[in-house]
Structures are given as structure tokens and as C-alpha cells.
Amino acid sequence: EKGTYPYYMLKEIDDQPTVMRRISQEYTNTLGDAVIDEKIIEKITDSDRIYIVACGTSYNAGWVGKALLERMTHIPVEVHLSSEFGYNMPLLSEKPFFIFLSQSGETADSRQVLVQTNELGLPSLTLTNVAGSTLSREADYTLLLHAGPEIAVASTKAYTAQIAVLAVLAKAVGDNKGNQSSLDFDIAHELSVIAAVMETIIDEKMVISQLVEDYLSTTRNAFYIGRGVDYYVSMEASLKLKEISYIQAEGFAAGELKHGTIALIEEGTPVFGVITDQKTAAHTRGNLKEVESRGAHNFVIALASLAKVTDQLIIPDVYPLLSPLVSIIPTQLIAYFATLQRGYDVDKPRNLAKSVTVE
Ligand code: M6R
Numbered sequence: 001e002k003g004t005y006p007y008y009m010l011k012e013i014d015d016q017p018t019v020m021r022r023i024s025q026e027y028t029n030t031l032g033d034a035v036i037d038e039k040i041i042e043k044i045t046d047s048d049r050i051y052i053v054a055c056g057t058s059y060n061a062g063w064v065g066k067a068l069l070e071r072m073t074h075i076p077v078e079v080h081l082s083s084e085f086g087y088n089m090p091l092l093s094e095k096p097f098f099i100f101l102s103q104s105g106e107t108a109d110s111r112q113v114l115v116q117t118n119e120l121g122l123p124s125l126t127l128t129n130v131a132g133s134t135l136s137r138e139a140d141y142t143l144l145l146h147a148g149p150e151i152a153v154a155s156t157k158a159y160t161a162q163i164a165v166l167a168v169l170a171k172a173v174g175d176n177k178g179n180q181s182s183l184d185f186d187i188a189h190e191l192s193v194i195a196a197v198m199e200t201i202i203d204e205k206m207v208i209s210q211l212v213e214d215y216l217s218t219t220r221n222a223f224y225i226g227r228g229v230d231y232y233v234s235m236e237a238s239l240k241l242k243e244i245s246y247i248q249a250e251g252f253a254a255g256e257l258k259h260g261t262i263a264l265i266e267e268g269t270p271v272f273g274v275i276t277d278q279k280t281a282a283h284t285r286g287n288l289k290e291v292e293s294r295g296a297h298n299f300v301i302a303l304a305s306l307a308k309v310t311d312q313l314i315i316p317d318v319y320p321l322l323s324p325l326v327s328i329i330p331t332q333l334i335a336y337f338a339t340l341q342r343g344y345d346v347d348k349p350r351n352l353a354k355s356v357t358v359e
Contacts, residue, residue, distance in 0.1 A: 002151075007346040009152035009244075013332050014202055016157050017195040019147045020164055020325070024195075026146050027168040028188040034172035040141045043123045044173045047097035050077040053085050053113050054101035055356070057155040058162060060236035062101050064324045065166035067229055071321060072174030072182040082109035083359070086116060098124040098139075099166075103150055103158035104355035105133020112359060114138050127165055129158055143169065152347045153354050154244050156332045159236060160198075160325050164191060167322060190319040194326060197316045201329040204313075208330055211312055212337040215270045215299055222247050223261075223291075224331070225254040226274035227284055233274050233324045237331030244349045245338040254280075254287040267295035272331070275302040276315075276323035301330055 005011040029035050044050065050069060052062035059081055066077040078090070082100075086109070098117050102110050105128035114135060117124055126139040129147050136142040145161040167187060174182020216222065222241060224234035234251035241249040252261055254273070265271070273288045275281045281302075288298050300311040303323060307314040313330050339346045 007152065007336075009154055009156060009336055009346045012150055012152055012157045013329070013336065015148060016160050016329065017198040017202070019157050019161050020191050020195040020198065022146045023161060023164045023168065024188050024191040026144075027165065032186055032188040034168045034175065034187055036143070036169060036172040037141065040125055040143070040169075041172050041176050043141075044073070044075070044097050044169075045176050046095065047075060047123070048095040049093035050075055050097050050099060051092075052077060052079045052099045052101060053082050053110060054079075055082050055107055055109050057159050057236060057239060058101035058103060060232060060239065061159050061162035061166070062099075063232035063235070064163045064229055064321075065099075065101070065170075067232070068163075068167050068170040068321050069173075072170035072179060072185060073177060074179055075173070082107065082113050086113045089116070092122075096122055098122060100124060100126045100135050100139060101162050102126065102133070102135050103129045103145070103147075103155055103162075105130045105135040106355045106357055107135070108357050108359045111135060111138070127162055129161070151354070153349055153352050154240055154335065154346075156240075159328060163322070163325055164194075167191075185319075190322055194318055194322055197318055197326045198329055201315060201326060202333075205333060208313070208333045209337045211299070212334055213341060215297060216245075216247060216334070216338045217341060219268070219270055220248060221264070222249045222270040222272065223257070223265075224249065224251045224272045224274065225257060225284065225287060227254050227280035228277050229321060229324050230254075230274040230276055230280070230284065230327070233327050233331065234272075236328060237272065237274070237334070240332055240335040241338060243352060244335055244346055245342055245344065246349075247338060254284045257287060258290060262291065262294065265291050265294045265296050269296050270299060271296040272299045272301065272334075274327050275300060275306050276327050277320065278306060281306045301327055303327075
């Protein structure tokens with residue numbers, strides 16, 4: 001139920017702190033350990049490579065999952081689009097483990113891959129929001145997202161829920177392997193910090209609405225740039241903006257922009273820089289300078305410890321690899337307000353369905 005909310009999307013954005021706390025309750029114990037079915041942990045521990053297969057927003061969450069899984073488990077991870085993987089299957093490792101990410105659990109592109117991996121007898125896990133969904137029934141194992149129903153076509157809380165559940169899974173496998181990076185990762189504590197930081201950003205809604213008016217009211221295009229996890233967030237942020245506001249938006253690896261796409265920057269083109277990673281902050285700032293000198297209207301979203309006073313949105317610090325859980329929130333609100341201000345239906349964008357059941 002959307003209750004007093006004008007749109008489901010806004011309610012679902014607001015739900016995210018609660019979802020983080022719920023995931024922590026469902027998947028961690030009082031000692032702060034990750035609690036995941038032993039069989040899943042054993043199968044992944046035994047694998048030599050993890051393949052994440054998904055579409056759209058779930059695919060974008062998969063990239064953040066790769067960063068977390070590799071850090072904690074030390075197992076290489078590949079992330080693939082379902083619609084490509086099935087027809088151009090890469091050479092598989094000897095002991096692959098498949099993770100299907102799907103909010104609905106009904107996405108046909110992902111299912112066709114699962115049918116093939118099942119035929120090959122390969123182990124699989126579905127992360128889904130819908131118990132009993134097709135992908136859940138047909139995979140060997142399921143982890144539920146516990147995000148509550150997601151009604152708006154633009155996925156928001158499923159994205160953050162997928163990342164949070166993948167973080168717990170990474171911790172569970174990493175601890176099982178005795179990896180120090182994982183043993184040092186206090187997931188229950190970090191998720192509670194994340195929930196609180198999400199709340200502070202959500203409380204700034206009206207500031208974000210005003211910034212959107214300043215930056216996006218007349219533009220036809222926009223760019224999000226970042227490096228590492230900030231690049232992954234840029235991909236998701238731009239998908240959100242384009243699918244509901246119809247502003248042509250692209251997410252780019254900040255360093256790649258100058259290899260071609262920078263030609264599109266004109267006087268007033270909005271460029272959103274995402275800066276949450278200490279290793280790459282200076283480089284992304286350099287890329288923002290490059291576009292600014294070509295007329296871009298820069299908008300910086302940065303973690304407090306890396307921020308400048310001139311940045312448009314400053315977010316309290318969180319555990320580094322979990323920063324997408326908080327840096328994505330302003331970008332969801334940016335998409336929401338840009339759509340509202342243009343007078344479009346936020347929850348039901350043209351040409352799109354909530355779950356895509358054809359290939
Ligand atoms: O239900 P799924 O997670 O499998 O859906 C995948 C995509 O269709 C979905 O994320 C889509 O990209 C959304 N409209 C994004 O907001």
C-alpha cells in the first residue's frame with residue numbers, strides 16, 4: 001500500500017532503511033555472524049568462479065556484489081547480462097557457481113540461462129524478492145531479499161536489498177574460508193550505520209528537489225561518472241534517470257569519458273560525479289575538471305571524508321565497499337524529482353513493464 005505517498009517509488013525509496021535493518025535481522029545473529037544456509041556456503045566455497053547473471057538494475061547490483069564477493073571470498077566473480085550470456089556463453093571454469101539476481105524472479109532472459117545451467121548440472125542460487133517465483137523454484141537455492149513488494153517499475157529498494165544480501169553472503173563464505181578481510185567485516189554493525197545514513201539522505205529530499213530544478217529542468221541529456229563502485233552506481237543512477245524521466249542519461253567510467261564521449265559535453269550539460277572511494281577520488285575530480293572546462297554543469301555526490309565544501313551533496317562516511325547503498329539514494333531521488341517536475345507518471349513509465357517475461 002502506498003498510503004499517503006503520491007507514488008510507490010517514493011515510498012519504496014523511503015522503505016530502504018527499514019529493509020536494511022530487516023536484512024540484518026534475517027541474516028545475522030546476535031554475535032554479528034552472517035547466517036546463511038550451510039549448503040549454499042559449502043557450494044560456493046567449493047567453487048572456483050562465481051557467475052552473476054541478471055538484467056537491468058539487478059545486473060547493476062551484481063557489479064557491486066562482485067566487488068564485495070571478491071574482497072571477502074577471494075573467489076573470482078564474473079557479471080553477465082542474461083540476454084547475452086545465454087546465446088554467447090563464455091568458456092566456463094571447472095567449478096562454476098551461478099547467482100541469478102532477479103527482484104521478480106520471473107525475468108525470461110535470466111530464466112533461459114538457468115534452464116541451460118540446469119541442463120549442464122551446474123549449481124545455482126537465486127536472490128529474489130518473490131518467494132515461489134520461477135527462478136526461485138528452478139534454482140538449487142534461494143535467498144530472499146525481504147524488501148517487501150516493489151510496485152514501481154523503477155527498481156529502488158530491490159537494488160539496495162540485493163547488495164546487502166550479497167554482502168552478507170560474501171561475509172558468510174569469506175568467514176567460512178577464514179579470510180581476514182571477511183572476519184574483520186562487521187556486517188550487522190555496518191548495515192545499521194547504512195540504515196541511519198540512508199535516513200539522513202532521505203530527510204534531505206527537498207534540498208535534492210531544488211537541486212534537480214537547478215540542474216535538470218531543461219536538459220535533454222546528462223552523465224553520471226565514477227570509478228570502481230562509483231562507476232557501478234553511475235550505471236544504475238543513469239538507468240533510473242532515463243527510464244522514468246526520459247532524459248538521455250549515460251553512466252560512464254570517469255576515466256573513459258575522454259576516450260570519446262566527452263565530445264558530447266556542451267555548455268550546461270549536467271555531469272554528476274560520484275566520489276566515495278579514496279583511491280580514485282582525485283582522479284575523478286580531475287575528470288570533472290576536464291568536463292567543466294568544456295562547459296559541463298557539475299554536480300558532485302561525495303562521502304564526507306572526501307568532500308569539498310563546494311560539493312552539492314555530502315554523505316556521511318560508511319564502510320567503503322558498501323558506499324553504493326547510500327550513494328544511490330540521492331540518485332533515486334534525482335530521478336524521482338526530475339520525472340515529477342516534467343509531469344510524467346513516476347510509477348509507470350512508457351514502454352516498460354514491471355517484470356519482463358519475454359526474451
Ligand atoms: O525482476 P528483475 O530484477 O529480474 O528485473 C530486471 C530488470 O527488468 C529491472 O531491473 C528493470 O531494469 C527495472 N525497470 C529497472 O528499474
